[in-house]
Amino acid sequence: MSAPTGERPRRPSPVASARPQRRPRKPPPQPFTLLGLVGLAAFTLVTAWDWVLGIGFNPIALPGELADSNPAMVEGLFNITDADWRADYAELLRTHFTDPDSPWLLSLDSRIGSGLVETVQIAVLATLVGAAVSLPLAVLNSRLGAPNRTTHAVIKTLNNINRAIPDVIWAALFVVLVSVGALPGILALTMFTIGVVVKLTSDVVDGVDLGPVEAARAAGASHAAAMRTALVPQILPSFASFSLYAFELNLRGAAVLGFVGAGGIGQAMNYYWSQLDFEAVSVIIFVYLVLVVIVEQVSISVRRRLV
Amino acid sequence: MTETRSRPARSRLAEQVRPERPFARFRWTVTLVLTALLVWSSATVDASWGRLTEAPGRAVGFAQTLVANASLEPLGVALEAMWESIAIAWIATLIGAVCSFPLVFLAAGNLTRGRVKQPVRQLLNVFRAVPEIVLAIALIPFLGLGPVTGAVAMGISSIGTLGKLSAEIVESIDRGPLEAVEASGGGRLTRLRWAVLPQAMPEIAAFWLYRFEINIRVSAVLGVIGIGGIGGFIAQAVERNVFERIGLGLVVVILATMLVDAISSRLRRRLIEGPSPAAQARRERASVAGAEHEEDPE
Known part of the structure; x- marks a missing residue:
C-alpha cells in the first residue's frame, strides 16, 4: 500500500496519482x-x-x-345500515327493472331503464361513427400521411380546437342546432371520439415502420394507395384499441349529457335530483356504475387481445 | 376432373402462388358484432334523424347570430370562470398526485410482492372505474355544490389513473441502480430515494401534468352540474340564449385550453428529455470553467 499521502485517510485507489482525489462536487439543482x-x-x-x-x-x-353533511341527502343516497332503506331500495330496483308481464321478467321501459339503454346507444353510435371518420383523419393528421404540409397543419389545428371544446359544451351547442333528445348527444360524443382517436392514432403513425410505405411507393402506388396498403394495416390494431378506449370514455361521458338536454341516463338523474328523490338517484348511480364496470372489463380484455 | 386438367398451366401456377386467405374468425366476429350493434342502436334509439338535414342551415344561422352579437363586455366574467376551471383542475391533480404517490410503490411489482401489489392495484382500479360525475354527486351531500366538490371528486378519480400509470413507470425502471443500492446495504427507503425516484420521477411528474390537461376538460364538464367554472358558464348561456356569452365563452375555453396544453406539453418534454442540448452545453461550459478556476491554486 502506498504511503500516507495527506491529512485525510483515503481509500487506496488504482489510479492513485499525484493529484489528491476529491469527491466531485454535487452539481447545483437545475x-x-x-x-x-x-x-x-x-x-x-x-x-x-x-x-x-x-x-x-x-x-x-x-x-x-x-x-358536516346534509342528513336528508345522505340518508337518501346511501343509508345502507338502515333495513327500511334497503327494503325501499330493493323495491325501487324491482319496480324500475322488472315487469311481471314480460317473458324475461326484466324490463327496461322505466325512466331509469330507458335512460340506461339510451346511454349505451349514444355511446355505441358516437364511437362507431366517430371512429370511422377518425381513421382517414388520423392518417392526414400525421407528417407521413398528409399529402402536403398545409393539409397537415389545417387538420391538426382543427382537431386541437375540437379537443379544446369539452363534450358537454358540444352537446349544449348541438341541442341548439338539432333540439333536445339523443341526437345532440350522439353528435357531441362523435366530436369527442374524433378528438381522442385522431390524436392517439396519429401519434402511432409517426412511429410506424417506413419500409412497407417505401416499398409501395417504389412499386408505383399513388399516395392514397400507399397509405391504404402500407400504413393502415400497421396502425389498425392501435386504432381499434383506441376506439374501444374511446367507447369507455363515451359511456362515462354520456352520463353528463342529460344535464344539458342531450339524452341518456343523465336526464333521469337530473329529473330525480330536481324531485329531491335521492333514493332514485342512488339507484341510478348504482346501476350505471355496474354497467360502466362491466363494459370496462370487456373492453380491457378485448384490447389486450388486439395489441 | 377433366376440367381441371384442361386448364392452362399458367393459371394453375397462379393458383398455387397465391394461397387462399385463411378464415379470420376474429375479424369476422368483430365485424358481425359491430354491425349488429350499429343496426340495433340506430334502429331503436330515440333520435330524430330527420333533424340532421336541418342542422347545417341552423348552424350557419347560429354562427351568424354569434358573430352579430360578438362583444367583449362579458370577458371579465368568462375569464374568471375559466380560471376557476383551471384552479379546480389543478387542485384535483394535486390531490390525485399526493394521494397516489405512496400507493405507486406498493403497486409496482418490482418493489413489492404480489400479496401487497394485488390489493393496491384493485384499490386503484376502483378509483379509476367510478366516473367523476358519480363521485361528484355522491360528494354533494357532504361538501355542497361548489368548486371544492368538483376538485375532490376529480382528485379521487385521478388517484386511480395516476397510481396505475406511475406504477407501470416504476416497473419499467432499470434494475441496476436498485441492485447497487441493495449491495451497498441500502434499506427500503434508501432504495426508493436513490434508485427508484431518480429514474421514475421525471416521467411520473410528466404524467401529473398530462392529467392536469385532462382535468381541465373534466372540470368544464362537471361545470354543468353546478360546480362552477367555464362549463356551467357556457351551458347556462346556451340555455338562456345569451349569445354574447356563448361566443366569448367558446373563444375563451378554446384558447385557454390550447394555451395550457401547449405550456404543459413543453414542460413535459423538458421533464422527460432533460434540458435542450444548447442549454446543456452552456451549463457544462460554465461548470467546467468553474472547476478549472477551483483547481487553479494547485
Missing part, C-alpha cells in the same frame, strides 16, 4: 427544477386559497366539512 418547484408552490397557493383567484380548498378543514 434552474428548471428550482423555477418549477417555486412556480408549483405559488400556483397551488393562488388556486387553493379562499379568495378571488382561488377555490378555497383547505385540506386540513376537509375532514370536518365531510363530517
Whole structure:
C-alpha cells in the first residue's frame, strides 16, 4: 500500500496519482427544477386559497366539512345500515327493472331503464361513427400521411380546437342546432371520439415502420394507395384499441349529457335530483356504475387481445 | 376432373402462388358484432334523424347570430370562470398526485410482492372505474355544490389513473441502480430515494401534468352540474340564449385550453428529455470553467 499521502485517510485507489482525489462536487439543482418547484408552490397557493383567484380548498378543514353533511341527502343516497332503506331500495330496483308481464321478467321501459339503454346507444353510435371518420383523419393528421404540409397543419389545428371544446359544451351547442333528445348527444360524443382517436392514432403513425410505405411507393402506388396498403394495416390494431378506449370514455361521458338536454341516463338523474328523490338517484348511480364496470372489463380484455 | 386438367398451366401456377386467405374468425366476429350493434342502436334509439338535414342551415344561422352579437363586455366574467376551471383542475391533480404517490410503490411489482401489489392495484382500479360525475354527486351531500366538490371528486378519480400509470413507470425502471443500492446495504427507503425516484420521477411528474390537461376538460364538464367554472358558464348561456356569452365563452375555453396544453406539453418534454442540448452545453461550459478556476491554486 502506498504511503500516507495527506491529512485525510483515503481509500487506496488504482489510479492513485499525484493529484489528491476529491469527491466531485454535487452539481447545483437545475434552474428548471428550482423555477418549477417555486412556480408549483405559488400556483397551488393562488388556486387553493379562499379568495378571488382561488377555490378555497383547505385540506386540513376537509375532514370536518365531510363530517358536516346534509342528513336528508345522505340518508337518501346511501343509508345502507338502515333495513327500511334497503327494503325501499330493493323495491325501487324491482319496480324500475322488472315487469311481471314480460317473458324475461326484466324490463327496461322505466325512466331509469330507458335512460340506461339510451346511454349505451349514444355511446355505441358516437364511437362507431366517430371512429370511422377518425381513421382517414388520423392518417392526414400525421407528417407521413398528409399529402402536403398545409393539409397537415389545417387538420391538426382543427382537431386541437375540437379537443379544446369539452363534450358537454358540444352537446349544449348541438341541442341548439338539432333540439333536445339523443341526437345532440350522439353528435357531441362523435366530436369527442374524433378528438381522442385522431390524436392517439396519429401519434402511432409517426412511429410506424417506413419500409412497407417505401416499398409501395417504389412499386408505383399513388399516395392514397400507399397509405391504404402500407400504413393502415400497421396502425389498425392501435386504432381499434383506441376506439374501444374511446367507447369507455363515451359511456362515462354520456352520463353528463342529460344535464344539458342531450339524452341518456343523465336526464333521469337530473329529473330525480330536481324531485329531491335521492333514493332514485342512488339507484341510478348504482346501476350505471355496474354497467360502466362491466363494459370496462370487456373492453380491457378485448384490447389486450388486439395489441 | 377433366376440367381441371384442361386448364392452362399458367393459371394453375397462379393458383398455387397465391394461397387462399385463411378464415379470420376474429375479424369476422368483430365485424358481425359491430354491425349488429350499429343496426340495433340506430334502429331503436330515440333520435330524430330527420333533424340532421336541418342542422347545417341552423348552424350557419347560429354562427351568424354569434358573430352579430360578438362583444367583449362579458370577458371579465368568462375569464374568471375559466380560471376557476383551471384552479379546480389543478387542485384535483394535486390531490390525485399526493394521494397516489405512496400507493405507486406498493403497486409496482418490482418493489413489492404480489400479496401487497394485488390489493393496491384493485384499490386503484376502483378509483379509476367510478366516473367523476358519480363521485361528484355522491360528494354533494357532504361538501355542497361548489368548486371544492368538483376538485375532490376529480382528485379521487385521478388517484386511480395516476397510481396505475406511475406504477407501470416504476416497473419499467432499470434494475441496476436498485441492485447497487441493495449491495451497498441500502434499506427500503434508501432504495426508493436513490434508485427508484431518480429514474421514475421525471416521467411520473410528466404524467401529473398530462392529467392536469385532462382535468381541465373534466372540470368544464362537471361545470354543468353546478360546480362552477367555464362549463356551467357556457351551458347556462346556451340555455338562456345569451349569445354574447356563448361566443366569448367558446373563444375563451378554446384558447385557454390550447394555451395550457401547449405550456404543459413543453414542460413535459423538458421533464422527460432533460434540458435542450444548447442549454446543456452552456451549463457544462460554465461548470467546467468553474472547476478549472477551483483547481487553479494547485
